[in-house]
Amino acid sequence: xxxxxPGFADPVLDAQATFRAVLEAMSRPGRIQxxxxxxxxxxxxxxxxxxxxxxLADSGTTLWQDAGTDAEAWLRFxxxxxxxxxxxxxxFVLATGAPPVIADLNAGSEEExxxxxxxxxxxxxLEEGAGWRLSGPGIEREHRxxxxxxxxxxxxxxxxxxGRFPRGVDVILCAGExxxxxxxxxxxxxx
Amino acid sequence: MSPPDDRSAEGGxxxxxxxxxxxxxxxxxxxxxxxxxxxxxxxxTILKAVAIPGHQIPFGAREMxxxxxxxxxxxxxxxxxxxPSDTLKVIDQGADDTTNAVSIRRFFTRVAGVATTERTAEAxxxxxxxxxxEQALREDQVIVYQVPQPEPxxxxxxxxxxxxxxxxxxxxxxxxxxxxxxxxxxxxIAKAYDYPVMVNGRYLMAPSPIPAFDNPKMDRMPxxxxxxxxxxxxxxxxPPYTEVRSLDFxxxxxxxxxxxxxxxxxxxxxxxxxxxxxxxxxxxxFVCSDTDYCSGRVALREAAE
Numbered sequence: 282x283x284x285x286x287p288g289f290a291d292p293v294l295d296a297q298a299t300f301r302a303v304l305e306a307m308s309r310p311g312r313i314q315x316x317x318x319x320x321x322x323x324x325x326x327x328x329x330x331x332x333x334x335x336x337l338a339d340s341g342t343t344l345w346q347d348a349g350t351d352a353e354a355w356l357r358f359x360x361x362x363x364x365x366x367x368x369x370x371x372x373f374v375l376a377t378g379a380p381p382v383i384a385d386l387n388a389g390s391e392e393e394x395x396x397x398x399x400x401x402x403x404x405x406x407l408e409e410g411a412g413w414r415l416s417g418p419g420i421e422r423e424h425r426x427x428x429x430x431x432x433x434x435x436x437x438x439x440x441x442x443x444g445r446f447p448r449g450v451d452v453i454l455c456a457g458e459x460x461x462x463x464x465x466x467x468x469x470x471x472x
Numbered sequence: 473m474s475p476p477d478d479r480s481a482e483g484g485x486x487x488x489x490x491x492x493x494x495x496x497x498x499x500x501x502x503x504x505x506x507x508x509x510x511x512x513x514x515x516x517t518i519l520k521a522v523a524i525p526g527h528q529i530p531f532g533a534r535e536m537x538x539x540x541x542x543x544x545x546x547x548x549x550x551x552x553x554x555x556p557s558d559t560l561k562v563i564d565q566g567a568d569d570t571t572n573a574v575s576i577r578r579f580f581t582r583v584a585g586v587a588t589t590e591r592t593a594e595a596x597x598x599x600x601x602x603x604x605x606e607q608a609l610r611e612d613q614v615i616v617y618q619v620p621q622p623e624p625x626x627x628x629x630x631x632x633x634x635x636x637x638x639x640x641x642x643x644x645x646x647x648x649x650x651x652x653x654x655x656x657x658x659x660x661i662a663k664a665y666d667y668p669v670m671v672n673g674r675y676l677m678a679p680s681p682i683p684a685f686d687n688p689k690m691d692r693m694p695x696x697x698x699x700x701x702x703x704x705x706x707x708x709x710x711p712p713y714t715e716v717r718s719l720d721f722x723x724x725x726x727x728x729x730x731x732x733x734x735x736x737x738x739x740x741x742x743x744x745x746x747x748x749x750x751x752x753x754x755x756x757x758f759v760c761s762d763t764d765y766c767s768g769r770v771a772l773r774e775a776a777e
Binding site: 292293294296297298300301303307308309336338339340341342390391392393395397399418421446447449464465466 | 502503504508509511512513515516517518519520521522523524525527529552553554555556611636637639640641672674675692694696710711712713714
């Protein structure tokens with residue numbers, strides 16, 4: 282096993298700063314926030330994705346990831362979260378490669394939609410001001426977000442995810458140290 | 473140890489944490505009082521609450537060093553989001569100088585060393601009991617409501633299992649009947665506070681016991697709104713720019729109620745007023761409930777004279 286890199290330099294304040302970045306991203310879908318500055322998680326995990334999991338995952342949440350054994354050892358040590366065998370069983374799903382089908386993840390129930398999973402997807406790039414047109418709660422008129430590196434059928438899958446509200450999956454997109462979030466309420470129009 | 477500054481006259485030693493706002497904070501407590509596992513649980517709940525606007529989410533409310541009914545829910549939400557660079561304002565019925573507001577502000581000064589303020593414009597986090605400040609909130613602010621009863625249907629259907637089902641079906645006929653019965657009996661909807669709202673057209677939500685006068689401020693507010701109920705152990709949220717509609721009928725539209733007077737101190741005819749009894753012969757006056765708004769207007773007028 283390779284040497285384990287450190288987690289947050291300040292577990293208390295770094296977790297708080299990361300959470301506020303995620304909260305801001307989730308409250309204003311399509312606005313890009315920064316998270317994970319200074320973190321060196323094992324490849325292919327990106328600093329932002331690692332920070333989100335350090336801040337939110339622990340022994341009370343099940344985790345599924347596709348980032349390999351080094352990442353698993355890192356997450357086991359720093360988060361202490363139990364790993365799920367299947368993405369459908371996990372509260373947090375980390376996708377560093379092709380993301381699992383959203384419809385296969387836990388979407389919660391009509392009475393307890395909060396049990397829906399959080400899908401953390403690593404993408405090649407995130408840019409504001411171009412690409413998708415986002416609307417919904419948290420957005421005054423329209424936010425634009427360009428995402429590079431998602432499967433071509435993502436927008437169609439997202440429309441189906443949004444269609445079963447209040448059930449659904451929430452997505453956090455990570456690119457390096459940048460994050461943007463897609464709560465299940467947000468509508469995505471292409472171009 | 474650094475000398476005590478003007479906003480924290482008491483407290484123990486320095487926490488000496490890098491990046492921490494300086495100021496005497498109590499030793500032996502984690503930043504913002506709660507342990508990290510509790511904060512993570514609260515933070516996960518808050519994120520799901522933002523993703524499902526108006527939906528109440530159960531959480532493991534902790535025992536806090538103040539009794540139920542004094543803001544245990546609000547204080548836990550504030551502790552979960554608070555950081556060293558935040559400036560905290562706490563109001564109780566609009567006032568910054570009441571016991572509840574002063575003690576919660578002092579609590580966070582002592583356990584988190586954060587800056588506090590009484591000015592709405594300077595605050596990044598505003599914890600409130602039963603009011604929304606008169607001054608419009610901005611995108612860089614978060615308002616945290618203390619909620620005694622998060623379930624808007626509680627007086628109509630006491631069984632939690634049943635209200636959960638009604639929310640899942642978006643079946644809010646009970647509440648419409650309740651409002652209709654008011655109209656049949658009194659000729660108008662006789663609910664002056666905790667007036668039920670629909671959030672994003674889906675969930676019926678208790679806005680906490682703010683006056684109905686404040687309800688329109690919740691609609692498409694630029695600031696994030698978080699709600700914490702400690703005794704009832706529920707958290708819910710309204711994201712920025714989200715539709716919040718007060719329930720009403722086409723022929724009985726919602727009307728915010730305000731005492732038809734001007735503030736005795738600042739003369740405002742727009743703000744929400746408290747009635748103050750001045751003697752035992754029927755003497756009374758009306759003053760702004762929002763003390764920061766009122767004193768700001770008085771200061772402006774004095775500067776102009």
